[in-house]
Amino acid sequence: MVIKVCVGSSCHLRGSYDVIDAFKAVLKKHDMEDLVDLEASFCLGFCAEGVNAKMEELAVTSVQKLGENELFVHNLNADNVEEVFVNQIRPLIEL
Numbered sequence: 001m002v003i004k005v006c007v008g009s010s011c012h013l014r015g016s017y018d019v020i021d022a023f024k025a026v027l028k029k030h031d032m033e034d035l036v037d038l039e040a041s042f043c044l045g046f047c048a049e050g051v052n053a054k055m056e057e058l059a060v061t062s063v064q065k066l067g068e069n070e071l072f073v074h075n076l077n078a079d080n081v082e083e084v085f086v087n088q089i090r091p092l093i094e095l
Helices: 009-013 016-029 060-066 081-092
Strands: 002-006 037-041 053-056 070-073
C-alpha cells in the first residue's frame, strides 16, 4: 500500500509535514514500515478539506470491499493520524 500525503499549498499551511512525521511514527509503532510506502504528493484536489491523504495499491480484498483501488482521507492532523490509521487504513492492509 502507498500512502500519499498532500504537501500542496493549502495542506502545507495546515501542517502536512507534521502529518507525514506522525504517519512515520505510527507506522513504526505498529511495525508496518515494510508494508506501507509513505510519500509526499502535490495537490490531491480537496483543498478545502486538508490535510489530505490518498491510499493507493490496496490489497485485492480491500478493493473488493471498497469497490475502488484508492481511498482518500481528509482533515488529517498530527493528533488524529493514529486514530485514522487504526480505524480506517490498517483494516485495509492485507496482512
